[in-house]
Amino acid sequence: MRIDQLKHGLTAPICLTWELTYGCNLACVHCLSSSGRRDPDELSTAEAERVVDELAAMQVFYVNIGGGEPLVRQDFLDLLEHAVASGVGVKFSTNGALLTRAMAARLAATDYVDVQVSLDGASKPTNDAVRGEGSYAAARRAMDHLAEAGFGPFKISVVVTRDNVAELDDLEALALGYGAQLRVTRLRPSGRGAATWRKLHPTASQQRHLYRWLSARPHVLTGDSFFHLSGLGEPLPGLNLCGAGRVVCLIDPVGDVYACPFVLHDQFKAGSVRGPGGFAAVWHSSRLFEELRAPQSAGACASCGMFDACQGGCMAAKFFTGLPLDGPDPECVLGHGKAALARVAPGAAPSPGPGHSRRAPAPGGVRPPDPARLLPVLPEPPPGAG
Amino acid sequence: MDATEPTTRLDPPNDPAARAGTDAEGDLVEDDLVEEISIDGMCGVY
Amino acid sequence: MRSLLTTPDVAFDPERRYALHPQVALRSEPFGALAYHYGNRRLTFLKSASLVELVRGLDRHPSAAAALDALGVSDQDRARLWRALEQLEHAQVIHPLTGGDRCASTS
Numbered sequence: 001m002r003i004d005q006l007k008h009g010l011t012a013p014i015c016l017t018w019e020l021t022y023g024c025n026l027a028c029v030h031c032l033s034s035s036g037r038r039d040p041d042e043l044s045t046a047e048a049e050r051v052v053d054e055l056a057a058m059q060v061f062y063v064n065i066g067g068g069e070p071l072v073r074q075d076f077l078d079l080l081e082h083a084v085a086s087g088v089g090v091k092f093s094t095n096g097a098l099l100t101r102a103m104a105a106r107l108a109a110t111d112y113v114d115v116q117v118s119l120d121g122a123s124k125p126t127n128d129a130v131r132g133e134g135s136y137a138a139a140r141r142a143m144d145h146l147a148e149a150g151f152g153p154f155k156i157s158v159v160v161t162r163d164n165v166a167e168l169d170d171l172e173a174l175a176l177g178y179g180a181q182l183r184v185t186r187l188r189p190s191g192r193g194a195a196t197w198r199k200l201h202p203t204a205s206q207q208r209h210l211y212r213w214l215s216a217r218p219h220v221l222t223g224d225s226f227f228h229l230s231g232l233g234e235p236l237p238g239l240n241l242c243g244a245g246r247v248v249c250l251i252d253p254v255g256d257v258y259a260c261p262f263v264l265h266d267q268f269k270a271g272s273v274r275g276p277g278g279f280a281a282v283w284h285s286s287r288l289f290e291e292l293r294a295p296q297s298a299g300a301c302a303s304c305g306m307f308d309a310c311q312g313g314c315m316a317a318k319f320f321t322g323l324p325l326d327g328p329d330p331e332c333v334l335g336h337g338k339a340a341l342a343r344v345a346p347g348a349a350p351s352p353g354p355g356h357s358r359r360a361p362a363p364g365g366v367r368p369p370d371p372a373r374l375l376p377v378l379p380e381p382p383p384g385a386g
Numbered sequence: 387m388d389a390t391e392p393t394t395r396l397d398p399p400n401d402p403a404a405r406a407g408t409d410a411e412g413d414l415v416e417d418d419l420v421e422e423i424s425i426d427g428m429c430g431v432y
Numbered sequence: 433m434r435s436l437l438t439t440p441d442v443a444f445d446p447e448r449r450y451a452l453h454p455q456v457a458l459r460s461e462p463f464g465a466l467a468y469h470y471g472n473r474r475l476t477f478l479k480s481a482s483l484v485e486l487v488r489g490l491d492r493h494p495s496a497a498a499a500l501d502a503l504g505v506s507d508q509d510r511a512r513l514w515r516a517l518e519q520l521e522h523a524q525v526i527h528p529l530t531g532g533d534r535c536a537s538t539s
Contacts, residue, residue, distance in 0.1 A: 014428055015431045239428055243429045
């Protein structure tokens with residue numbers, strides 16, 4: 001699919017990510033949405049139902065629900081059932097801690113629902129170093145519940161890090177054992193990931209290994225998150241381009257619309273579903289999306305033979321590492337990004353801000369998992385302004 | 387809802403077949419008109 | 433973008449009457465249309481306005497061949513549309529209607 005065929009905009013997103021809450025019982029060190037505390041202004045149930053109705057009217061086929069931890073919301077299952085009843089398929093992403101047997105049974109009885117359990121290591125030590133003590137066990141319990149309830153194939157989604165590349169084969173075996181689909185995605189320096197990316201992102205050598213590993217396994221999903229590796233050979237399956245604002249976007253828990261979940265920053269905020277024209281108006285007419293849908297300058301990559309394949313990589317990866325958007329990706333396979341990173345002044349990269357983290361991440365380095373292990377589910381906030 | 391109008395030409399002007407003229411081989415050399423991907427095949431989603 | 437379609441191994445029968453698969457939602461787009469199959473979770477790009485028109489009108493004709501005739505396209509375009517219909521059947525976006533529909537009258 002040529003980019004110019006998509007550049008005039010679509011009648012609706014192909015895939016829409018909807019972060020339902022900023023609340024989360026975990027505190028993963030790389031959380032793209034800096035989740036933890038609920039926001040008092042989160043969309044009410046009634047507002048969320050109206051969003052579902054809008055998506056159905058726009059014929060959005062499929063929505064990816066995440067957060068934070070979507071199961072933290074008491075109305076989650078009702079919203080999910082409203083969505084599928086309206087013709088909008090749902091995939092939701094969960095850490096599994098709150099996925100009880102009863103919930104697994106209810107999900108197994110619901111059509112047009114996909115479940116994606118997050119896991120960042122095939123072994124407890126590797127996983128829990130990133131996601132917190134007890135998170136591996138919780139994820140495995142959720143998978144067991146889904147399997148026992150006869151849910152059918154679910155997805156196991158892994159963010160590839162320097163420390164889990166060595167466990168890819170084991171993760172594949174784990175998925176096989178459950179009859180589940182393995183999904184591996186790219187670590188972006190977004191949210192809390194901004195502080196941990198330098199130490200966690202795969203090395204260049206690991207990236208090459210990952211590319212070869214994925215090329216041999218077209219059944220492993222990637223969310224098209226490795227198109228920056230297209231310069232290494234045949235492109236991996238997917239659209240192979242940045243979908244932000246073009247074929248995808250994000251609705252956040254307070255109804256703000258961003259280009260994608262990895263750019264939670266004012267510079268990439270397109271509008272709000274609470275505005276007069278709702279989500280549709282933002283999708284069709286926001287200035288940010290119009291800009292993103294216009295031809296993008298190759299900039300410093302213009303003379304590179306790989307640009308056609310890699311499209312200059314990921315906007316979020318460049319933005320949060322302080323690189324210019326019209327230049328190489330920080331993980332450019334030819335090493336141009338590494339050179340560019342060396343020229344970024346300390347402290348110059350845009351900050352994702354504290355977000356809804358329970359406490360501010362330590363500057364630089366990998367923050368150790370919160371010693372509170374699985375944190376208690378925070379209470380529902382008082383009714384918001386919506 | 388379908389805004390397309392009937393046409394005897396296959397595609398709008400950016401259709402490579404239209405630009406290139408008749409293909410002497412009589413076989414397809416351009417991209418197929420149908421392309422399939424997984425719903426997971428878009429970057430920027432969970 | 434790498435297409436995951438292989439050469440269809442199902443014999444596309446132009447004399448049969450076809451229709452959009454009931455589990456498929458078709459959404460018009462500037463480039464043509466998107467088709468999403470709620471059963472197999474596949475997303476298909478239909479990259480031609482004529483192809484979309486053909487697909488939408490399939491069940492109004494006694495056969496796929498008749499539907500293609502009704503479009504009035506050149507031989508070269510016809511070949512491309514033919515191949516597209518084969519691919520769409522393989523992707524289960526369209527399916528043959530059963531129950532003695534072969535060349536049946538549509539009125």
